Amino acid sequence: MAFLTLPPTGLRFDNIDKRYGGLYALRRVSLEVSPGECLVLAGRNGSGKTTLLRIAARIVRPTAGKLSFPGSSSEADTNGRPGYVAHTTMVYDELTAEENLVLFAKLQNVPQPATRAEELLREVGLYDRRSSAVRTFSRGMRQRIAIARALIHRPSVLLFDEPATGLDPIGISWLAKTLGDVHRSGCTVVMSLHGESEISSLATRAIQLDAGSVVADTSSGASLRSILSFGGA
């Protein structure tokens, strides 16, 4: 399995605030995600899910508070950097699938970047299209290459922002299986979702955000389903 990672890392948010001008996107969010956990973030549009994920990915700097990765060997360690799948593919349309993966593998000092890229292309079912430019890909294929890019450096934390958006039922099944494999390999997974789906069944814990604050946090079956089913309302 190409997804195997180093010993898993957790995530800790301490009193995180994020403000855009006068508007709070996140307000005093404190949250600890244990290593190997699969956490689902639920909540309405604008509740702060994407901001929280982008802070966890270290793309956005919080206005206040601290983010840490308990268990991570070093901040500079490549595997300590989270893998992040956003709404967009975060890869170059004009490059081929293989060129994109080799590029991101090289940037992260992955040993034998071409071999690693080939391994992942097979894993996500894009090996036959490895020489095609990403701009020629369908929505499902684009999501696959986005996931491959996020996994290229064998991260110990994976962050997914509404990974099922725009996928057909077959794509969602594939994604659920892939995410399951990633999670079983020991990766800590944090994803935002709208409503219950095949993917949400992987969740071991769910939190609900509302207006930038955590309003519910549960690991028990019934409450978890309740959050997942109403979270996207």
Add this chain to the structure above:
Amino acid sequence: MALLSNTATLLAKELRTEFRSRELLTTTVVFILVVLILFSFAISPTTEESREFGPGLLWLAILFAASLMLQPCFLREQANDTLSSLRLAVSDPFAIFLAKLIANTLFLLVTEILMLPLFAAFYNIPVLPQLHYLLLVLFLGSLGVSIAGTALSAISAQARMRELLLPLLLLPLLTPVLVVSATVSVSLLDREPVVQWKGIAFLAIFDFIFLTALWLFGEYLLEE
């Protein structure tokens, strides 16, 4: 070491992307060519007038062409949020700037080297005798344009009126480079050429200061 290897990887990507599409090179070459031809026919300068005004015109054309070329520099990274994936991947964000400004300088230099024989022909100015000094001025001037332009392109790409903002910020900031480059070029292409070392030193210092500022504060320009 990681900075250099990341820069080399990103530079290879920039060059591959450009030589596949040839968007930037085509735009700048056509723009400079049109400006040079248009002014050559509109003014019909004598040789002396050409020596006096030609270099200034060349630098003005380079500056406007550069502002066209620099516009998509970071804008292209917005389409699929590739800037975020680059920031996640590189160990030093300065590598993103370094790769882009080296690529921009190379594209500008390629354009200038292509345009130089045409400039010499249209304005009847022999450039060969002082070519090595002229290339030095073109290099330092283009580097200055690229360093400041790449930094401003990162700022303007996140702004609302991005198409307007870049030239608005770029042109005043680059006025000293433009004035000094044109003055040094006029002296070089004079009937009795003089190398203005002070001007060349000014261009080198401008480049050094802006490069250092970009190295120190560039990371903040990439933040959302």
